Amino acid sequence: MEQTKAPFFELVEKDMRQVEARMRTSPDEPNPHIESALNHLLASGGKRIRPTITLLTGSMLGADRQRLVTLAAAIELLHTATLVHDDLIDGSLLRRGNPTLNAQWSPAATVLTGDYVFARAAHLAAETGSLSLMRIFARTLMIMVSGEINQLFYAKPNDLHQDYFHRIYAKTASLFEVASQGAAMIAGESDGIIEQLRAFGYEIGIAFQIVDDTLDFIGQESEVGKPVASDLRNGLITLPAINFLQGDPHNATLNAVIAGRRVDEADLEELIEAIRQSDAIERSLDQARQFVASGTQRIRNFPDSPPREALIQLAEYVINRSF
Helix, strand or coil, rough: CCHHHCCHHHHHHHHHHHHHHHHHHHCCCCCCCHHHHHHHHHHCCCCCHHHHHHHHHHHHHCCCCCHHHHHHHHHHHHHHHHHHHHHHHHEEEEEECCEEECCCCCCCHHHHHHHHHHHHHHHHHHHHCCCCHHHHHHHHHHHHHHHHHHHHHHCCCCCCHHHHHHHHHHHHHHHHHHHHHHHHHHHCCHHHHHHHHHHHHHHHHHHHHHHHHHHHCCHHHHCCCCCCCHHHHHHCCCEEEEEEEEHCCCCHHHHHHHHHCCHHHHHHHHHHHHHHHHCCHHHHHHHHHHHHHHHHHHCCCCCCCCEEEEEEHHHHHHCCCCC
């Protein structure tokens, strides 16, 4: 589904143009190399889900528009910076069909550019004028980086299910939290309302990553932009594999992957197909639907308004998107 086709995107279209402009505006003397790289990164598109959540949540609460735009830009820049480093770590040469930064630059230049984008995101977050929000923003960055480091040193956990949800919180849901929680803080809401909207962001973020991990198995390589079941191929166990293991706990190939042992390609392909054809896929999507249902319930108590309805539509989009 294209961004411009979804009603909830259309509601923030005008503000999103300001967000894009804020992301491209340098706070100091522009470095032509960095600006060229940043323009390349931002031109590659993306769903802009996180800044959309910020804009819609803040609009629902009557928050200051310019501070919302600033926060939304900071959040999307933070997300962009993590992608720069992720692509380098993973050795990815394409993202959304476009060459990654590390496909064109040296590792050193790529790391430094990612660092600069992190700093630029923090600079924008500081411009919201909220010290409390800046603390949460910094804490989220630490959570995300810590999660990436843990993934690099991934070892078989005692509880696969618990470990999975810890990982996707660090990777995805933590930034969704800031998107909704930060908007409520800018609106000057009570601690109770801020917590309610933090939980909304958390649950939508968890659902978003579950769907991503499910599409990793059932999507087409041309759509997801990487080989089918790429996480499993790299020894990373996600929810569809965990659900499959519950039905087949003695599966030799999957247990070998979990233990970090080498697996023959033919056995791995057979396992991937077995997971694709099993009920593990639908069970994973059902769990995502449960998180979305819980998340949307948290905002149904707010007065009816176009932004509130748009947030509900966005949550449904998270479940129904095809890639």
